[in-house]
Amino acid sequence: MSESTETIKEILTAMSADETHRTEALSLLEDGNSRYLRDLKLNFNSALSSEFITAKEIGLLGLSVAVNERNAVLIKFFQKFASDNEANAEEIAEAAACASLLASNNVFYRFRHFTQKEKYSQIPARIRMQIMMKPVTGKEFFELMSLIISAVNGCEMCVNAHEDSLIKMGTTEERIFDAVRIASLITSTGKLIF
Amino acid sequence: MITIGQKFPSFEKKAVVSIEKGKEFDTINSEYLANEDNVWTVMFWWPKDFTFVCPTEIAEFNKAFGDFSDRDARLIGASTDSEFVHLAWRNNHDDLRDLKFPMLADTSKSLAEDLGILEPNEKIAYRATFIIDPTGIVRWVCVNDLNVGRNVKEVIRVLDGLQTDELCPCNWEKGQETLSN
Numbered sequence: 264m265s266e267s268t269e270t271i272k273e274i275l276t277a278m279s280a281d282e283t284h285r286t287e288a289l290s291l292l293e294d295g296n297s298r299y300l301r302d303l304k305l306n307f308n309s310a311l312s313s314e315f316i317t318a319k320e321i322g323l324l325g326l327s328v329a330v331n332e333r334n335a336v337l338i339k340f341f342q343k344f345a346s347d348n349e350a351n352a353e354e355i356a357e358a359a360a361c362a363s364l365l366a367s368n369n370v371f372y373r374f375r376h377f378t379q380k381e382k383y384s385q386i387p388a389r390i391r392m393q394i395m396m397k398p399v400t401g402k403e404f405f406e407l408m409s410l411i412i413s414a415v416n417g418c419e420m421c422v423n424a425h426e427d428s429l430i431k432m433g434t435t436e437e438r439i440f441d442a443v444r445i446a447s448l449i450t451s452t453g454k455l456i457f
Numbered sequence: 458m459i460t461i462g463q464k465f466p467s468f469e470k471k472a473v474v475s476i477e478k479g480k481e482f483d484t485i486n487s488e489y490l491a492n493e494d495n496v497w498t499v500m501f502w503w504p505k506d507f508t509f510v511c512p513t514e515i516a517e518f519n520k521a522f523g524d525f526s527d528r529d530a531r532l533i534g535a536s537t538d539s540e541f542v543h544l545a546w547r548n549n550h551d552d553l554r555d556l557k558f559p560m561l562a563d564t565s566k567s568l569a570e571d572l573g574i575l576e577p578n579e580k581i582a583y584r585a586t587f588i589i590d591p592t593g594i595v596r597w598v599c600v601n602d603l604n605v606g607r608n609v610k611e612v613i614r615v616l617d618g619l620q621t622d623e624l625c626p627c628n629w630e631k632g633q634e635t636l637s638n
Contacts, residue, residue: 365625387621387623390623392621392622392623392625393495393529393620396495396624413627420629423629424628
């Protein structure tokens, strides 16, 4: 077995996925014996631990990113990771719901921010956001999930607004930074494995 | 009349909740108006049981029952008739037999009085509709004169409007304070 095949096997096993699972992109790296595979493995592993975010929270953050990315392999992995770390079904559902709601908000508010036209901020959005009222994962954590989804979806003002709101709730910059780091690593893993 | 921003008055009333024998009546009170479950209340009044405009309107609300429950809103129908008159009317009218919401009996007229919706001559309620938020505060009032029916779609449109506050901090413009303040 080549070294890259071995590394892929390790990554997939760590993800509880079938070790023979391949996407076209993953096969390209395997065939070219890419050194990047080792970075991928280490990066993904480092996304699974943090000094500022609990394992349960990592599971839920990962799940929301995986749902946002429509990544079946990662959804399955992070659902299990979250529930193994004591997230309940309601919290898991909320992580998925957050990804969906923020996807609409990121599209909609980004449009408002882009155009900066008074008219568009005067017309009511009529987007239901009831889950933001009393999130089962708590206000601060829901805000943190919202921030990372906005970061992944690339909405500048959404990111700034959620970051600002977290700081006002007393969240440390280290915690915010680590959540975004985790989201970025999961996103990159998801480009190759899905 | 009670209006927007005011607390809905407290009450405790009998209501008809079913036509099944032994399960016809229940007591409804104002305690649940303010709740932790984020449930809204829509209470609509009609002047008298056994009239013609009313059953059509009540049946329309019943058809839209799912639209209200999808929006976490509890429907309550009410008039100043007694629970026995309500029950007799439900048993008597095809469109009312399978109502999914309670018919509240304000027999003493005390609630209609507190709400300020009693017609002065006959002492019956105007066609008033109230939307009450999960903190027990009235957020919308609409009162029609005795013979003017209501548009249920309009009630749902208003409920949607009230419930779609742009809660997300994404709704933020330069130079503006964020919503978390």
